[in-house]
Amino acid sequence: MYMKRVVIVLFISLLITSGHLFAQDENFLGICLGAALPQGKYAEKNYDDPSSGYANTGFLFTFDASIFPDDYLGIGATVSYGSNNPDKKQFKQDLIGDVLERYPGFADFEDEIYFDYGTWRYLNFHAGPAITIPAGMFNFDIRGMAGLSLVWTPELNVNVELEDGRSFSRRVDNKAIPTLGFTVGGGIRYALRNGYVLRFITEYTNSKPTIEVREDVIDDVLEEKQLTTNKVEMPLKNIHIGIGIAYNFEI
Numbered sequence: 001m002y003m004k005r006v007v008i009v010l011f012i013s014l015l016i017t018s019g020h021l022f023a024q025d026e027n028f029l030g031i032c033l034g035a036a037l038p039q040g041k042y043a044e045k046n047y048d049d050p051s052s053g054y055a056n057t058g059f060l061f062t063f064d065a066s067i068f069p070d071d072y073l074g075i076g077a078t079v080s081y082g083s084n085n086p087d088k089k090q091f092k093q094d095l096i097g098d099v100l101e102r103y104p105g106f107a108d109f110e111d112e113i114y115f116d117y118g119t120w121r122y123l124n125f126h127a128g129p130a131i132t133i134p135a136g137m138f139n140f141d142i143r144g145m146a147g148l149s150l151v152w153t154p155e156l157n158v159n160v161e162l163e164d165g166r167s168f169s170r171r172v173d174n175k176a177i178p179t180l181g182f183t184v185g186g187g188i189r190y191a192l193r194n195g196y197v198l199r200f201i202t203e204y205t206n207s208k209p210t211i212e213v214r215e216d217v218i219d220d221v222l223e224e225k226q227l228t229t230n231k232v233e234m235p236l237k238n239i240h241i242g243i244g245i246a247y248n249f250e251i
Contacts, residue, residue, distance in 0.1 A: 055086055058082060092115050113160050185201065206236070
């Protein structure tokens with residue numbers, strides 16, 4: 001419900017700011033490279049909380065555009081890609097500890113547990129109202145955007161197979177999960193030559209995909225296989241810090 005309200009408010013604001021069109025040289029296209037700093041539960045390393053992401057600081061790439069029909073008000077859009085490597089060593093240690101606590105019969109085979117864990121990745125397509133404040137060679141930009149986020153969870157594969165027929169496996173598929181998300185923040189543009197500008201950004205992005213975790217367990221060969229599927233909501237939050245180049249243009 002909260003995300004739907006954000007999208008509605010940003011859409012109405014976008015319509016208001018696009019009420020009239022005049023040529024402005026504050027319009028820009030740009031790219032930035034930088035860092036994605038995980039926040040909140042996304043960065044936590046607490047296996048008792050299924051929403052902990054174990055995420056470390058990662059990579060950021062953005063392609064941005066803003067058009068300003070008015071001297072100060074306009075419409076902004078971004079396509080941003082980010083990735084965060086999880087703390088695989090800590091996650092493996094915590095996960096195996098949990099498995100051995102629940103199924104102590106696998107303890108003698110701890111060194112033979114197969115473990116493979118991937119990377120958090122996301123792609124945002126967000127748009128919304130933008131504000132720019134020109135000050136000599138500088139432009140100070142503020143944006144609030146919302147839209148589609150695609151999230152790829154780390155592919156997880158944990159497998160234990162014993163000769164007596166007992167087995168344990170846990171899987172999370174690496175597939176694109178569509179969800180709503182938003183990006184808010186600002187930037188500074190410094191004019192260079194021939195319309196080119198140096199650009200700095202600091203923004204906060206948020207989405208909440210639902211992850212499916214599957215477990216197959218045969219703890220006793222005389223009993224049936226235990227199949228469980230859990231759905232976990234992961235609050236994927238990052239602060240984007242980037243530097244790049246942009247081009248100011250008129251329309």
